[in-house]
Amino acid sequence: MKNDINEFLNTHTPVLRNAERNAMWKHIDASMETLPTPSPYVEWFRLHTRVAVGVLMLALVVTGSATSVFAGEARPGDTLFGLDRALERIELALTRTPEARTNVGLAHAEERILELRELIHEHGAPTSTPATTQHHVGAAVDALVNVLEESQMNDTARERIYENLFEEIDPLSVDVHVDRRSEKSSTARVTVGDETEGKTKIEITDTDKRTRIEKKNGHVHIEYNVGGEVRGVNAVDEQSRGQSSEGGRAKKE
Amino acid sequence: MAFEESDLQLLILRSQKNEKKAFHELYTVLVDRVHAYCRARLFSPEDALDCTQQVFIELWRALPTFRFEGTARFYGFLFTITKRQLIRFREEAMRRPDTLIDESAKDESALEHEKYTEINRALGLLNPIDRDIVVLHHWSRYTFGEIGEMLGLAETNVRVRHHRILEKLRTLLTG
Numbered sequence: 001m002k003n004d005i006n007e008f009l010n011t012h013t014p015v016l017r018n019a020e021r022n023a024m025w026k027h028i029d030a031s032m033e034t035l036p037t038p039s040p041y042v043e044w045f046r047l048h049t050r051v052a053v054g055v056l057m058l059a060l061v062v063t064g065s066a067t068s069v070f071a072g073e074a075r076p077g078d079t080l081f082g083l084d085r086a087l088e089r090i091e092l093a094l095t096r097t098p099e100a101r102t103n104v105g106l107a108h109a110e111e112r113i114l115e116l117r118e119l120i121h122e123h124g125a126p127t128s129t130p131a132t133t134q135h136h137v138g139a140a141v142d143a144l145v146n147v148l149e150e151s152q153m154n155d156t157a158r159e160r161i162y163e164n165l166f167e168e169i170d171p172l173s174v175d176v177h178v179d180r181r182s183e184k185s186s187t188a189r190v191t192v193g194d195e196t197e198g199k200t201k202i203e204i205t206d207t208d209k210r211t212r213i214e215k216k217n218g219h220v221h222i223e224y225n226v227g228g229e230v231r232g233v234n235a236v237d238e239q240s241r242g243q244s245s246e247g248g249r250a251k252k253e
Numbered sequence: 254m255a256f257e258e259s260d261l262q263l264l265i266l267r268s269q270k271n272e273k274k275a276f277h278e279l280y281t282v283l284v285d286r287v288h289a290y291c292r293a294r295l296f297s298p299e300d301a302l303d304c305t306q307q308v309f310i311e312l313w314r315a316l317p318t319f320r321f322e323g324t325a326r327f328y329g330f331l332f333t334i335t336k337r338q339l340i341r342f343r344e345e346a347m348r349r350p351d352t353l354i355d356e357s358a359k360d361e362s363a364l365e366h367e368k369y370t371e372i373n374r375a376l377g378l379l380n381p382i383d384r385d386i387v388v389l390h391h392w393s394r395y396t397f398g399e400i401g402e403m404l405g406l407a408e409t410n411v412r413v414r415h416h417r418i419l420e421k422l423r424t425l426l427t428g
Contacts, residue, residue, distance in 0.1 A: 008426070010390075032273060
């Protein structure tokens with residue numbers, strides 16, 4: 001039956017003798033002597049194509065130095081902001097360790113916070129329309145969340161950035177709703193509540209996780225909710241901010 | 254012989270850096286598989302050895318252009334090189350006089366010769382893709398997934414075809 005056929009095929013396998021194996025290798029070895037040696041420099045770039053392209057892009061931009069200066073000054077929503085982000089991604093790609101990645105991510109996130117602050121100053125005043133405030137603040141928060149996702153920074157660093165974000169958003173007196181689509185086609189909603197409610201909150205929601213940042217009794221709470229299960233809560237006393245984490249503790253499941 | 258993907262990748266990377274020792278290890282791992290396929294596709298055992306040898310010379314040349322993206326992809330790459338060499342050998346064999354009478358076959362023992370004649374007769378009854386599936390699985394010891402990658406078929410397709418091929422072979426050989 002089938003087993004017989006299997007056995008028939010398996011027992012009729014061509015056999016290569018050691019002498020034949022060795023003789024073939026001698027010929028192959030001799031042929032290898034005459035082949036050109038691949039340049040290790042060219043080979044590095046071939047094997048690391050993405051980094052090579054990034055380095056090339058960086059070189060092109062740096063040689064067009066005016067372009068890079070303007071890109072560096074671009075803010076979320078500006079034309080050249082995409083180039084600025086591309087340069088940041090290259091910088092992130094060149095990091096080797098998780099620590100370096102977190103540090104670079106923190107630097108980028110802090111830059112987003114500064115940009116957010118400037119945008120709120122320009123477009124968050126009572127004379128600006130809610131739609132204008134929403135557009136600019138939403139773009140800045142969206143850019144910040146992108147940085148946090150791409151850099152994959154640790155939870156401690158992420159919470160610090162969320163606290164900074166909260167501090168910037170807190171004074172706003174209008175409601176801001178942002179629907180955010182990440183690369184994974186999920187939707188993130190950033191909701192800034194009205195001050196008259198007694199607290200301001202930021203809620204960033206993906207398909208299966210939600211991050212809530214809110215203020216209760218003067219304390220900032222950051223809560224991660226993944227698939228309905230609370231993963232971590234961090235309560236930081238405003239008066240103890242900037243000191244050690246004596247007043248707060250992150251509980252991780 | 255089971256070979257970890259990470260080990261294979263390491264050997265390839267080292268070979269790409271011109272480490273002959275690594276390429277020799279790679280050759281040791283792969284030579285039986287390549288030879289088995291060449292032997293099944295070429296009439297002459299001497300041609301099968303020459304073809305196998307040439308496959309590895311070509312592999313050494315082509316490795317710098319190869320990016321490792323999994324074991325199956327590498328076997329597909331190796332298979333492409335093997336088929337190119339087989340075409341060349343067959344074309345050369347057609348140009349040789351007395352191609353039906355191979356002097357080198359006389360070096361084989363009578364028993365071995367009879368064995369290969371029998372199996373070649375059986376495989377010759379199959380269409381080329383089915384023959385490849387049988388040879389690659391039973392002689393070269395590739396998995397169905399790896400064979401799918403080599404032949405451009407889905408793994409499930411290969412499995413189903415393999416089952417039907419065995420049924421067909423049984424009918425042909427016992428009929």
